[in-house]
Amino acid sequence: MAKQGRRCRNLVLVPCPFQGHINPMLQLGTLLHSRGFPITIAHAQFNSPQTSNHPEFFFQSLPDGISSKPDMPREFLVFLSSLNFNCRAPFQEFLSQMIEIQKQQDQQPCIIYDALMYFAETVASHLKLPSIILQTGSVASILTYFAYPRLRGEGYIPPQDCDSTELVPGLHPLRFKDLPSNTFDDLDDTLQLIDTLSNIGSSSAIIWNTVDYLEQSSLVQYQQKFRVPNFSIGPMNKIASASSSSLPEEDSSCISWLDKRGPNSVIYVSFGSIASVDAKALTEMAWGLANSKQPFLWVLRPDTVHGAEPIDWWLPEDFRETVGERGCIVNWAPQQEVLAHGAVGGFWSHCGWNSTIESISEGVPMICRPCFGDQKVNTRYIGHIWRTGFELENDLERGKIERAIKRLMVEKEGEEMRQKAAELKEKTEISIKKGGSSYNSLNKLVEHIMSV
Numbered sequence: 315m316a317k318q319g320r321r322c323r324n325l326v327l328v329p330c331p332f333q334g335h336i337n338p339m340l341q342l343g344t345l346l347h348s349r350g351f352p353i354t355i356a357h358a359q360f361n362s363p364q365t366s367n368h369p370e371f372f373f374q375s376l377p378d379g380i381s382s383k384p385d386m387p388r389e390f391l392v393f394l395s396s397l398n399f400n401c402r403a404p405f406q407e408f409l410s411q412m413i414e415i416q417k418q419q420d421q422q423p424c425i426i427y428d429a430l431m432y433f434a435e436t437v438a439s440h441l442k443l444p445s446i447i448l449q450t451g452s453v454a455s456i457l458t459y460f461a462y463p464r465l466r467g468e469g470y471i472p473p474q475d476c477d478s479t480e481l482v483p484g485l486h487p488l489r490f491k492d493l494p495s496n497t498f499d500d501l502d503d504t505l506q507l508i509d510t511l512s513n514i515g516s517s518s519a520i521i522w523n524t525v526d527y528l529e530q531s532s533l534v535q536y537q538q539k540f541r542v543p544n545f546s547i548g549p550m551n552k553i554a555s556a557s558s559s560s561l562p563e564e565d566s567s568c569i570s571w572l573d574k575r576g577p578n579s580v581i582y583v584s585f586g587s588i589a590s591v592d593a594k595a596l597t598e599m600a601w602g603l604a605n606s607k608q609p610f611l612w613v614l615r616p617d618t619v620h621g622a623e624p625i626d627w628w629l630p631e632d633f634r635e636t637v638g639e640r641g642c643i644v645n646w647a648p649q650q651e652v653l654a655h656g657a658v659g660g661f662w663s664h665c666g667w668n669s670t671i672e673s674i675s676e677g678v679p680m681i682c683r684p685c686f687g688d689q690k691v692n693t694r695y696i697g698h699i700w701r702t703g704f705e706l707e708n709d710l711e712r713g714k715i716e717r718a719i720k721r722l723m724v725e726k727e728g729e730e731m732r733q734k735a736a737e738l739k740e741k742t743e744i745s746i747k748k749g750g751s752s753y754n755s756l757n758k759l760v761e762h763i764m765s766v
């Protein structure tokens with residue numbers, strides 16, 4: 315993207331330190347840098363971004379007091395709370411210094427923070443600096459969380475049966491089983507976080523990594539709740555020609571493996587950066603993939619299964635020999651490149667929002683196997699609204715997995731989903747071109763940043 319004239323306003327971006335949040339924030343940084351804004355990334359020490367991949371940004375590390383990786387999703391709320399508490403003072407100190415330096419040039423920075431890093435708003439508001447929120451999930455999933463207080467008041471949550479397929483009142487098309495909480499055991503803590511996030515304080519706008527046509531009605535509902543400008547500028551992975559913001563090293567050998575496969579023949583399997591499975595599920599996945607007879611590219615992170623053993627320890631003994639060249643297993647893939655590859659005809663995903671929007675923007679249909687949180691909402695939208703995939707329900711069993719893979723990769727139903735996915739890809743491409751909704755939103759965002 316051609317760099318436009320240099321703008322004086324410095325932007326301080328505050329990502330939440332998980333891969334699924336770092337990616338959209340650094341993509342946003344790349345986009346705004348290409349519009350002439352100097353960018354500083356103020357990041358936690360935990361999961362610190364690879365600064366050498368981004369010589370165009372300044373980086374400011376914030377001491378976060380985090381000593382170990384949280385067990386996700388169980389420890390997420392506690393982790394988030396200490397992160398917000400610990401980063402606040404160092405962020406304030408850093409910004410105060412920045413303000414002093416910039417005062418001499420008659421400038422004032424603007425803060426753009428991940429909604430989950432709400433300490434940034436507290437500090438911005440204290441220092442009288444403008445701030446803007448980046449929501450990294452889908453609008454539908456955030457609205458679902460914001461409906462919790464009402465659902466609790468009306469007695470619908472916690473539900474008697476978390477797996478109920480009855481529709482949730484006021485949240486069409488979601489069923490109780492699609493609600494982001496798996497158990498509702500931590501409902502009080504969740505409600506407290508929702509309360510914190512519902513108060514956007516002095517933030518002047520909200521940025522979304524989504525496309526208007528995908529989430530029109532959710533965006534309208536959101537706008538009614540928060541009467542500040544909303545900018546849907548996604549999918550950012552397609553607009554920001556960013557250098558990689560991967561925390562682990564990408565194994566690009568899978569691209570040369572893909573080069574040798576036929577068009578739409580490969581199923582790509584990845585559960586994002588956090589989700590894990592138990593040892594039994596991993597065995598069933600392995601045999602399901604083997605028995606499907608389809609070529610597959612499988613991302614098996616070293617921590618896909620809880621435990622210290624290397625991943626091969628968990629795989630069936632003769633699995634690698636059985637599948638031979640038909641299967642490619644990597645620790646971490648260059649996912650966007652993989653999804654854009656002509657050999658990839660399907661994506662078995664946990665349906666994190668980044669994976670979902672990346673798949674939609676490349677026209678790849680999906681098998682959805684959500685693990686927790688917003689992934690369940692995204693799954694319902696993929697299967698029921700956008701119709702570019704279907705959910706793999708219940709326990710993972712090799713027979714069901716084999717059937718699901720064949721359904722997506724070789725049967726007529728899968729072909730129809732592929733067709734639908736191709737249509738969404740085309741619409742998405744129109745949205746990001748000159749005159750399209752995301753293109754226009756980005757221009758308006760730039761004007762907004764200059765005006766606040």
Ligand code: UDX
Pocket residue numbers: 332333334335337450451560584585586587588589613645646647648649650665666667668669670672687688689
């Ligand atoms: C988390 C949550 O789980 C998700 O539901 C939420 O929407 C964002 O935060 P994560 O589980 O990691 O994210 O999933 P996802 O949102 O899909 O993000 C993963 C990112 O890692 C994607 O951008 C994907 O392209 C990238 N990735 C994943 C790789 O680059 N290589 C891989 O091998 C796997």
